[in-house]
Amino acid sequence: MKTPLVMLVDDEVPFVETMVKRLEKRNLTVLTAFTGNEALESLGKHRNTDVVILDVKMPGMDGIETLKEIKKAFPLIEVVMLTGHATVESAIEGMKLGAYDYLMKPCDMEQLMTKVDEATRKKKEHEEKIKEARVKEALSVHGLE
């Protein structure tokens, strides 16, 4: 399986830097963004991104708003929310809005890896299903003619 393309969005620069190192060491390709806007822009350029790891609490455009925008623009990209304890409610809200899962900071690396893998797999499955559906559609259209 191709290594997942992950984007990490958090306003804490040192946190992002260290996480990038650790995730890359685990064979992930990591994109970074420090604000919601930056993340959306970057996603526009990298439409093949599999998973976004999104901090809920950010200055300016916060995690929830960013999530809404991502889901609107890129419905297939899976999002894992990253939260402090105080924002569990917003994480839950995020899940209602279509986030794949949430994790609490500081998070266990193994857990994070598991979630990313699961999310990537789900995304791939979705893509597969969409492909299949398109093929079926094409076939049926063909069959009718």
Place this chain on the structure above:
Amino acid sequence: MDKSKETKTTDYPAFFRKRIFIIIAVSITPMILVSGIILYQFNRSYHEKVHAHLAELVLKHKQNIDGFLVEKLGNIRVLAKTFSFEELSDESFLRDRLEMLQRGYGPVFVDLGVINSQGLQVAYAGPFKLGKALYSTAGWFETAIKNEYVISDVFLGLRGLPHFIVTVRDNWKGESWIIRATIDFVAFNNLVGNIRVGETGFAFIMNREGELQTKPLFDVMPDKGPYLEFMKTKLKEKDDVQIVERKDAFGNKNIYVAAFLKGGDWLLVYQQRASDAFSDFRRALRVAFAIIILGGLAITSMAYLLSTRMAYRVARMDKERQMMDEQIVETGKLASVGELAAGIAHEINNPVAIMVEEAGWIEDLLEEEDFKEGKNLDEFERALKQIRTQGKRCKDITYKLLSFARKTDSRIQEVHLNDMLEELVAISAQRARYSNVTINTNFQSNLPLLEVSQSELQQVFLNLINNALDAMEKTGGKLEMSSKVEGDYVVVGVADNGPGIAKANLSRIFDPFFTTKQVGKGTGLGLSICYGIIKKMGGEIEVRSTVDVGTTFYVRIPLAKEKEKEEVVATT
């Protein structure tokens, strides 16, 4: 809980006294004013009435007596004019005349006498042996010879008995002569003596010299009292009646009513004790006073009762308000501390996350071949593990802080309290065994279901049990858990026989961050969170502790009431 702050001292006794005073003043003043005015008016009109009545009485008798005297005088004058000196000088004729008079007017006339100008009684008819008596030296004779007719004062005379006489002068052959009639003193006395009113009212007659002319019913001292003043008064009108009220020699207040008789020679005096004359008024006065005193007593006792009740109520309300103030302060304090805690937790959480990640990164790097042979590899690994452990501890603390700050609402559900407590006891059993603590339970069976958040309640009791176990960690001991229904509450008791809580600390144990545990062992948030949770449920948490005897926490949880249940979205 044990947070008895110094109570604001309100001066309740002063408040109480003021109340009483106001109520009494407001109620009694009008009562006294109204009664006073009415009594005063009544007194005046009653006096006037009594005076008028007595004046009428005296006037009537004055006319009566004057009439009597004039009539008797008239009788004798008729006698003198009708018969001559010669005829009347005949004693048998005179006796016939006396008999005739006595037959016509009753035994008023005692005797008759005819006296010549020398004062010699030439004829006499009557019961006494007074024939040929010589009156030339008698006081009355001189007056009688000078005046056409005279009614004398009372005197003893030759017979030695009090009496008075009526004389009429006439001429015969150029010589004056006098016919004299003695009036029966008893008959006359009765005219006056019959004037009796009440118990002390009586009348008598005195002349201008202050000598008594009739026998008064009671002792009278003519030289004392107002009698002589009456004498001095000039008679303005014939029917003038004088009334005065004053104290007599014995200190009794009397009413004196006086009128002149006999053209001003005599004074008819009526006197009566004021207390007797106004006895009706006095009685009314006594009743009025009794009513005022009884009313006053009733008002005073009512004022006392009402004020006591009011003071009590005010005191209780003050106390309640004070307690509420304290609770508000407490809640406010906890809330502000909560916000602060949330802020701190957030601020700390991020750096801690970074630190833990950095440690994780170093761990990742240590996996690489280059470091495998490093001689300090073990030390590195130990240090990193420690960093991770301590990072986790920081995380725990911030989580607790946040849960304290955010009031972790959980779904409200029906809770079997006893089952829940049993579970908690089971969970704690292992730890208790290590600490050499035995846990006893004494639960009231058939407790009603509670409608609360189970997880919150678990948190509270777990906290209390853990605290108790911590307290008895070194010494071992007994932990007693109990539950029972008390009124609208279920009371759960958690009692240990550990070292107890020092008095100075007792009031602070619910304060956030207050802990007596070693640094790093406790956050000081446990009881504070418990307090917040129980208060939110509408319950109470209370602690009683004696040093070296033990500590008991009582948690009172309200029984479910008929109210709409708020569905709170579960978190976590």
